[in-house]
Amino acid sequence: MKRNIKLTIEYDGTNFNGWQIQRAGTRTIQGEIEKALHKIFNEKITLIGSGRTDSGVHALGQVANFLTHNTRLSTTEILNALNANLPEDISILKSEDVPQKFHAQYSAKRKTYRYCILNRKERCSIQRDFNTFIPYKLNLTAIQTEAKNLIGRKDFRAFTAANPAERNASIEKNTVRTIYKFQIQKKGAYLYIDIEANGFLYKMVRNIVGTLLEVGSAKLSKGSVKRILLQKDRSLAGSTAPAKGLCLIKVTY
Secondary structure: OOEEEEEEEEEOHHHOOOOOOOOOOOOOHHHHHHHHHHHHHOOOOOOEEOOOOOOOOEEEEEEEEEEEOOOOOOHHHHHHHHHHHOOOOEEEEEEEEEOOOOOOOOOOOEEEEEEEEEEOOOOOOOOOOOOEEEOOOOOHHHHHHHHHHHOEEEEOHHHOOOOOOOOOOOOOOOOEEEEEEEEEEEEOOEEEEEEEEOOOOOOHHHHHHHHHHHHHOOOOOOOHHHHHHHHOOHHHOOOOOOHHHEEEEEEEO
16 A cells, blocks of 8 residues: 655745646646655655645645655655755655545645735845735725625635636636635734635635735725625726735645
8 A cells, every 4th residue: 555645845936837737847846846756766656735826926834745655764764855856945844644545635624825015115125035015005904904804705706717727717616715814914014914714716815915905005995895705706806916925824634
């Protein structure tokens, strides 16, 4: 029987074309890790991620699993071997044996994403790849008020987009998700938006953040989020916030 190995992964998504393997020559996180796994185990291994982060999106707690015939290497040796064979913008934080039934995607109960905004007149040179720079004043109270309308079980059709990576992406699918926690914190010039849900649609977090930024700048009026949810019309919502401000923080099982 094959072993099932669970990995907890951190990566800087700046120089990747997302998580999922694509055409030859395209740099992806899944592709780099599978290449390292093949080198270590000398067998064809498919890595299953909890979800597919987009190009430029980061992770502090992505989770993946893979099956292997190898019983010789300990989980510590696997972790060390992977980190020795991976580029510096990917780190394996934890490696552990898990039951056969564990599946990184289908076993996930909740995911937590954080979106980081730098809200001041001067841009940041050092952390520019990890936040979205907003030089104008934002109405934090208005943002927090509208964000409350997103908590709970809702149809988020207006906050998603067709995913070109999926077959039959234009076909109608279930767009109902449950947001358990929506927390907005201001620390100095930084604004952190943390969202925990049972799952996320394609570009859902970035579309929600883009909408809230337009609320904060008075481009969208009070009650906009309720109306957008009710009418399920993407054109009524705000623009898609840049990928670089988004980070997958945690996957809960």
